[in-house]
Amino acid sequence: MTIEQVIRGQWGPAVAVLCRVTGDLGAAEDAVQEACVAALERWPAAGVPDNAAGWLIGVARHKAVDRLRREAARGAKEAAYMREAYEAGDVSPQPDDMLSLMFLCCHPALDVSARVALTLRCVCGLSTAQIAAAFLVPEATMAKRLVRAKAKIRDAGIPFRVPGQEELPQRLGAVLRVIYVLFTEGHMASEGDALVRGELCDSAISLARGVCGLLPGEPEAMGLLALLLLTDARRPARTDNQGELVLLEDQDRALWDRGKIAEGDAVLRAALCQGRPGPYQLHAAIAACHSTASGGRSRCCTPS
DSSP, rough: OOOHHHHHHHHHHHHHHHHHHHHOOOHHHHHHHHHHHHHHHHHHHOOOOOOHHHHHHHHHHHHHHHHHOOOOOOOOHHHHHHHHHHHHHHHHHOOTTHHHHHHHHTTSSOOHHHHHHHHHTHHHHHHHHHHHHHHSSOOHHHHHHHHHHHHHHHHTTTSSSOOOGGHHHHHHHHHHHHHHHHHHHHSSOOOSSSSSHHHHHHHHHHHHHHHHHHHHTTTHHHHHHHHHHHHTGGGGGSSSSSSSBBOOSSGGGSOOOOHHHHHHHHHHHHTTTTTTTHHHHHHHHHHHHHHOOOSOTTOOOOOO
């Protein structure tokens, strides 16, 4: 794994920790960005630390403190209070950090498109250009949307936490869409030399599991998890030794992850038993056709 891949994989967790500690999404993202630049400068010579996530989070925390000290306009008492919070806050990753950040970005006070775009940027570490391409808008337009969304979160004082059960349903649609787009970017990367970004696929599956844990029995959350598992099961066979795409009918099915297929199929069956079908369950059912076909071209198969 390259240094750039390590940094990309740790972006979301680092932003989540800094956001919890600082209470400011914009400041957290800026601090982590500076830490990533420092890593790109130091790691090629010094080597990637054993605890790369801890290194990035520690440097980002110091960057946040330094930035606060430079803000001469901030009142002395407020600066002292915030500096103490930055320095004393627990910077070890917590189990709910990523989910909390995702739900923060998907707050209903934000426009739906802004929720998805902001989450893709802050949680998933996708570039503004990648997000703009997904939304079919100019990069400058997307940059402005992201700035406005972060400002609204800051000005409204939206808390960094996993919302209560009564708040979850109104955010579910945006959250599921974010996870789906994240997985899509990992499954067929829009930038870089590699066709597949495995760390994004893994992150999407982990987040889908988390949502299912928050809303047990929610069929569309289960449908999305099943879809991701069934699709990702084919990951080992999707590219050849040169990294080129292998079409479905040409893939070596012996390489498919049978454990993921079995789990995805079981989750899908449980979702369909709820009697509330939806788009993710439908797509998962199609993916199940691909995954359980005995070989050759299936009537319901897609290119990859």
